[in-house]
Amino acid sequence: MFQVRIHGRGGQGVVTGAEMLSIAAFLEGRHAQAFPSFGSERTGAPVVAFCRIADKEIRLREPVMEPDALIIQDATLLHQIDVFAGLSADGYVVLNTNHSFEDLGLGDLAKRIRPERLVAVSATDLSLKHVGRNAPNVPLLGAFAAVSGLISLDSVVAAIRDKFSGKVADGNIAAATEAYNIAKAAMEAAHA
Amino acid sequence: MGHQDVKFYQTGTFTVGNRLLPPEQRSVQSEIERTNSLNCGHRACQGCGEALGARYAIDAAMRATNNQLVAVNATGCLEVFSTPYPETSWQIPWIHSLFGNAAAVATGVAAAAKVRARKAGQQLPEVRVIAQGGDGGTTDIGFGCLSGMFERNDDVLYICYDNQAYMNTGVQRSSATPPAARTATTMPVGEHPGNDWGQGKNVPLIAMAHGIPYVATASVSDLRDLEYKVKKAMSMRGARYIHIFVPCPLGWGSASHDTIKLARLAKETGLFPVFEAEYGEVTNVSKIRQKQPVEAYLRLQRRFAHLFGKKPQVELIARFQAMADQNIHKFGLLGNDKAVVGFPDSEHK
Amino acid sequence: MLKQCEGSHAVAEAVALSRPEVICAYPISPQTHIVEGLGEMVKAGDIKNCEYINVESEFAAMSVAIGSSAAGARTYTATASQGLLFMVEAVYNASGLGLPIVMTVANRAIGAPINIWNDHSDSMSQRDCGWIQIFAETNQEAADLHIQAFKLAEELSLPVMVCMDGFILTHAYERVDIPTQEQVDKFLPPYSPRQVLDPAAPVSIGAMVGPEAFSEVRYLAHAKQMQALELIPKIASEFQEIFGRDSGGLVRPYMLEDAETVVIALGSVLGTIKDTIDEMRADGISIGVLGINSFRPFPVSAIRRALSHAKRIVVLEKSLAVGIGGIVATDVRMALDGLDKRIYTVVAGLGGRNITRSSLHRVFRMAMHDQLEALHFLDLEWSIVNKELDRERTTRRSGPIAENILRDLGQTKSNVG
Numbered sequence: 039m040f041q042v043r044i045h046g047r048g049g050q051g052v053v054t055g056a057e058m059l060s061i062a063a064f065l066e067g068r069h070a071q072a073f074p075s076f077g078s079e080r081t082g083a084p085v086v087a088f089c090r091i092a093d094k095e096i097r098l099r100e101p102v103m104e105p106d107a108l109i110i111q112d113a114t115l116l117h118q119i120d121v122f123a124g125l126s127a128d129g130y131v132v133l134n135t136n137h138s139f140e141d142l143g144l145g146d147l148a149k150r151i152r153p154e155r156l157v158a159v160s161a162t163d164l165s166l167k168h169v170g171r172n173a174p175n176v177p178l179l180g181a182f183a184a185v186s187g188l189i190s191l192d193s194v195v196a197a198i199r200d201k202f203s204g205k206v207a208d209g210n211i212a213a214a215t216e217a218y219n220i221a222k223a224a225m226e227a228a229h230a
Numbered sequence: 231m232g233h234q235d236v237k238f239y240q241t242g243t244f245t246v247g248n249r250l251l252p253p254e255q256r257s258v259q260s261e262i263e264r265t266n267s268l269n270c271g272h273r274a275c276q277g278c279g280e281a282l283g284a285r286y287a288i289d290a291a292m293r294a295t296n297n298q299l300v301a302v303n304a305t306g307c308l309e310v311f312s313t314p315y316p317e318t319s320w321q322i323p324w325i326h327s328l329f330g331n332a333a334a335v336a337t338g339v340a341a342a343a344k345v346r347a348r349k350a351g352q353q354l355p356e357v358r359v360i361a362q363g364g365d366g367g368t369t370d371i372g373f374g375c376l377s378g379m380f381e382r383n384d385d386v387l388y389i390c391y392d393n394q395a396y397m398n399t400g401v402q403r404s405s406a407t408p409p410a411a412r413t414a415t416t417m418p419v420g421e422h423p424g425n426d427w428g429q430g431k432n433v434p435l436i437a438m439a440h441g442i443p444y445v446a447t448a449s450v451s452d453l454r455d456l457e458y459k460v461k462k463a464m465s466m467r468g469a470r471y472i473h474i475f476v477p478c479p480l481g482w483g484s485a486s487h488d489t490i491k492l493a494r495l496a497k498e499t500g501l502f503p504v505f506e507a508e509y510g511e512v513t514n515v516s517k518i519r520q521k522q523p524v525e526a527y528l529r530l531q532r533r534f535a536h537l538f539g540k541k542p543q544v545e546l547i548a549r550f551q552a553m554a555d556q557n558i559h560k561f562g563l564l565g566n567d568k569a570v571v572g573f574p575d576s577e578h579k
Numbered sequence: 580m581l582k583q584c585e586g587s588h589a590v591a592e593a594v595a596l597s598r599p600e601v602i603c604a605y606p607i608s609p610q611t612h613i614v615e616g617l618g619e620m621v622k623a624g625d626i627k628n629c630e631y632i633n634v635e636s637e638f639a640a641m642s643v644a645i646g647s648s649a650a651g652a653r654t655y656t657a658t659a660s661q662g663l664l665f666m667v668e669a670v671y672n673a674s675g676l677g678l679p680i681v682m683t684v685a686n687r688a689i690g691a692p693i694n695i696w697n698d699h700s701d702s703m704s705q706r707d708c709g710w711i712q713i714f715a716e717t718n719q720e721a722a723d724l725h726i727q728a729f730k731l732a733e734e735l736s737l738p739v740m741v742c743m744d745g746f747i748l749t750h751a752y753e754r755v756d757i758p759t760q761e762q763v764d765k766f767l768p769p770y771s772p773r774q775v776l777d778p779a780a781p782v783s784i785g786a787m788v789g790p791e792a793f794s795e796v797r798y799l800a801h802a803k804q805m806q807a808l809e810l811i812p813k814i815a816s817e818f819q820e821i822f823g824r825d826s827g828g829l830v831r832p833y834m835l836e837d838a839e840t841v842v843i844a845l846g847s848v849l850g851t852i853k854d855t856i857d858e859m860r861a862d863g864i865s866i867g868v869l870g871i872n873s874f875r876p877f878p879v880s881a882i883r884r885a886l887s888h889a890k891r892i893v894v895l896e897k898s899l900a901v902g903i904g905g906i907v908a909t910d911v912r913m914a915l916d917g918l919d920k921r922i923y924t925v926v927a928g929l930g931g932r933n934i935t936r937s938s939l940h941r942v943f944r945m946a947m948h949d950q951l952e953a954l955h956f957l958d959l960e961w962s963i964v965n966k967e968l969d970r971e972r973t974t975r976r977s978g979p980i981a982e983n984i985l986r987d988l989g990q991t992k993s994n995v996g
Contacts, residue, residue, distance in 0.1 A: 241974065296780045300778065300779060302646065313785075313786035313787055314787065315784075315788045315789050315791070316785055316792070318786055322781050323643075323777055323783075324776075324782075324783045324784070325646070325783075325785050326784070327642060327645050327669070327672050328669060328672055330668075331638065331639070331642035331668075334639040334643045335642050337639075337642075337643045338601060338632075338642065338647035338649070338650065338654070339647065339649050340645035340646075340649055341643065341650075342601060342630075342646070342648075342650030342652035343598065344630055345628050345630055345652050346650075346651070348628050349628050357650075357778060358661070365975040373633070374638070374639070375638070375642060376635075378635030378636070382633070382646065392956060424957070441689060447611055525726070544956045
């Protein structure tokens with residue numbers, strides 16, 4: 039079973055991101071479970087959502103405490119809560135930022151995590167460019183697909199079409215695809 | 231039967247001389263074919279205004295709907311005296327659920343009727359719904375459901391039988407209890423005996439403020455007018471409200487034979503304005519025929535006896551008079567005066 | 580058709596397939612998505628011949644449901660927590676009148692202190708209200724149980740509450756097989772009421788009954804629930820024939836045959852318990868779990884049969900009978916009357932407290948060694964409790980408890996989950 043935890047703020051599509059990830063996995067014939075850390079709906083408040091992916095029925099209902107992957111939609115959370123709690127050394131981190139990990143004071147983390155599993159993408163910029171609003175959740179899924187190889191970009195695109203339609207879907211697909219390519223290139227650079 | 235002023239009265243009572251009218255103008259109740267919806271044998275007290283009002287109202291509604299009527303009843307006197315186990319006085323489909331939910335239950339019945347009609351390919355349901363309750367079930371505990379039903383404009387006629395207190399539980403104060411009145415929870419003791427002086431809750435006006443198609447007040451002192459209003463209400467769709475003044479000999483400490491007289495005095499003093507309103511606007515008022523002083527009304531009731539003891543409460547009686555006079559002004563109850571209350575709605579002009 | 584969707588959405592689709600005729604909607608978390616989904620389907624014309632009514636309170640929701648059901652319409656509503664409590668008078672009335680309304684309860688805690696998260700306090704507070712109460716373990720089962728609920732309700736002329744864990748199920752995306760309309764139509768016939776408000780055959784519904792017959796009327800309500808003990812498994816097997824899925828029934832055993840220690844629980848926590856039991860079984864521990872699907876009627880015989888070999892029982896419940904302890908546990912004791920078995924009550928998951936495998940491991944092992952107290956509160960933070968108890972001992976005006984505790988915690992901790 040592969041477990042993903044997504045951190046972000048209310049309004050950034052954290053819950054939708056987890057749901058789309060579960061849809062993408064479902065479309066690949068896998069079992070998936072997505073759920074939010076429940077709370078009142080407030081824009082800007084820290085939000086956590088989870089996604090589990092497995093090859094058999096997922097019965098477990100506890101929150102993801104030892105994630106295999108982290109998707110961090112908002113870098114301002116880094117020094118507010120322990121977003122890295124429970125992450126193992128061979129886990130994945132996908133971070134929305136246009137700074138380096140060192141700039142963000144994450145030098146230690148960068149040393150601990152395998153470099154090809156750590157990727158920073160300017161998801162906010164990509165979503166502003168393609169969708170016209172700050173919705174980093176979808177491009178981060180594209181980046182996650184590239185880094186983890188757990189789901190294909192095609193499935194992410196299909197999941198986007200399941201949730202959105204028309205121009206919004208097209209914009210999100212463009213953003214996810216660009217993020218996918220950026221992450222892919224970064225991974226290859228890390229390998230080299 | 232349309233609305234018309236009838237010029238014949240029985241001597242000294244103003245009661246309509248039904249027998250003097252041509253047959254087509256006579257009341258529903260005077261006909262042999264009346265449905266007796268609330269049949270004899272029920273357990274109401276002698277002189278019960280509510281039993282009289284309900285009988286006239288429901289029979290008129292039955293006539294108006296070609297007997298396609300369902301009644302929903304709030305808990306209260308009417309419910310208790312009409313269905314003593316294992317008997318029922320109701321000759322129509324009737325449901326009692328709770329004290330505070332008659333309007334909502336009626337909404338449900340109306341919704342089901344709508345679905346049935348649509349399935350049968352009819353545009354409008356044939357089956358119509360009346361909800362009914364006392365003042366406690368209407369102006370107090372059932373008020374939320376009532377307002378909700380009005381706001382959604384559900385196809386329900388709600389009838390409130392107002393006897394101005396919780397009679398079924400032993401005469402306790404409701405928001406329809408008049409000031410100074412003695413009830414079991416507003417006893418005539420202390421410096422300010424009886425019910426506190428306040429505004430009360432004018433549910434007919436509140437109903438009008440919802441902008442619903444039809445609101446009317448009526449009284450058991452004018453049963454032809456009551457029948458006319460029920461019939462008119464049933465000719466319309468959407469939320470409708472009729473507030474009927476029904477004296478209670480037990481709760482008011484009045485003689486059983488004075489029920490009609492008291493109802494008439496309430497109207498003739500101006501204490502209970504009788505009017506109709508459509509879409510928030512007053513369209514018709516029953517004028518006072520012969521204005522009476524409030525004292526004439528109050529003196530017949532033991533619930534006001536403390537106003538007339540060895541030291542008459544002249545000030546309070548004057549306040550009652552002022553209240554009546556204000557009603558007369560607000561609703562234009564005298565001569566050619568016009569009503570000055572209401573919530574005009576340009577959409578329905 | 581297999582679908583990856585939110586639990587609320589799956590339930591809304593199942594209700595829609597059941598051809599409801601009147602739906603009453605009032606918002607309260609966490610059931611809101613269900614009625615929102617249904618509202619959209621009615622407006623879009625996807626549910627034909629259905630009145631969708633936005634009422635002004637839960638009390639009105641159940642009251643409208645009473646009216647429409649009595650007038651012969653298949654009726655549905657959903658609620659949770661404070662909403663269920665706000666409609667209680669009408670909840671009792673609906674069952675007393677014998678009206679086959681189906682209602683989802685998206686289980687949530689009851690305040691004060693106000694808490695929007697999951698536990699079973701709400702529906703447990705209504706365990707004696709005369710409604711049938713069935714619990715869903717997964718979103719698939721939640722969807723299936725709604726279709727079964729209409730059939731069960733209408734055959735018995737009794738209302739049915741389908742209980743599903745708020746948020747944990749209602750807001751979870753998972754795989755659900757949504758049946759076809761043909762399947763549902765084959766399973767669920769049109770509503771044919773036992774009593775109906777019909778001008779062609781007038782009846783009085785809801786007349787007063789005095790001491791001379793009230794006990795008999797109440798006994799009949801009980802007798803009907805006893806009939807449900809036969810009917811629930813029958814309907815589940817009919818369901819399986821048409822839909823090919825094992826959903827519902829009275830109880831659900833897992834790894835029970837030889838288990839010395841048996842856990843009893845309701846709802847979605849059964850999944851986490853099963854995973855824990857798999858891990859413990861791998862360590863050679865003799866443990867199993869019995870899920871209770873039907874809480875009312877309480878399947879006394881089925882539970883007694885299922886537990887005949889067990890040495891000890893751990894009832895893990897998301898509810899608390901303040902002043903005594905367990906609610907489910909008390910009923911389980913009744914089912915095991917006269918049998919020599921240790922019964923432990925573990926109160927867990929109150930107000931959304933996560934129930935984790937690690938905590939379950941710990942508490943099950945304690946039980947296994949008979950080191951558990953009779954009433955145990957899972958993961959209770961004693962330091963917080965003792966600090967407040969101490970404050971109350973020493974200070975007369977000790978202040979509001981909830982605020983004190985939040986201050987002790989040093990603002991709300993932003994912890995994961």
